[in-house]
Amino acid sequence: MTGINLIFWFIAILTIVSGSIVVLSNNLIYSAVSLLFTLLGIAGLYVFLWADFIAITQILIYVGGILVLIIFGIMLTHRITDVTLSQSSNQQILGGGIVLVIFLGLSYMILNTPWLENSAVEPQETIKQIGNLLMIDYLLPFEVASILLLAALIGAALLSRSSK
């Protein structure tokens, strides 16, 4: 049990440290690479929560799709000669204060709420359950999501086309 705890806290600290590098680093490429480690750590947390399908989806879509898209965005919006790819932040002290207050409020709420914990269940096969839910209870949102993705595809292609 201690080994599992050790792995869990290792993944948690990896997620949080690389997440803070994402928002604090002055080099955009460093931010993108540490976003990779953050997303992988979150996929590890999903495995600890018995959500294996969501973990694989997270790795496929976030790491394989969105992160590559973000790195493309960084490369396309900086000139090649601009080696450092730096960026500036402002109002860090004011923003940090506001965010600290919000975080303390959230932590107070989390630690003082008597959550209903029912953790004694066995792991179940997730893919069958998710498939049943998607095809029976959530069929309409599923179809709407496909139309949304088609609209986003067409919209992104239309927006990023160079004007004549």
Added chain:
Amino acid sequence: MDLNSYLIISAILFSLGLFGVITRRNGVAVLMSIELILNAANINFIAFSRYSGMDFSGHIFSLFVIILAAAEAAVALAIILNIFNNFGSINIDDANKMSQ
């Protein structure tokens, strides 16, 4: 490894993402911070799903959040590319006009 530890990790990630959205001035960096916020919400969904006796509705919600994040990233990057072409930089404080 109880529910509280997941919720605290998620709250830390949410606060980091909010800090990024508030302080960063680069459009792509703001987009990365928004991804952090969405992931924090996803951790909450999965954690509550696990600790309420494996109710799989939380999994479905987080799947839809991932789908929306993909669509949002594509459209947002197209908009950022247009801002870069029109204004010459992606500092979002510079993009304060609807047209040139």
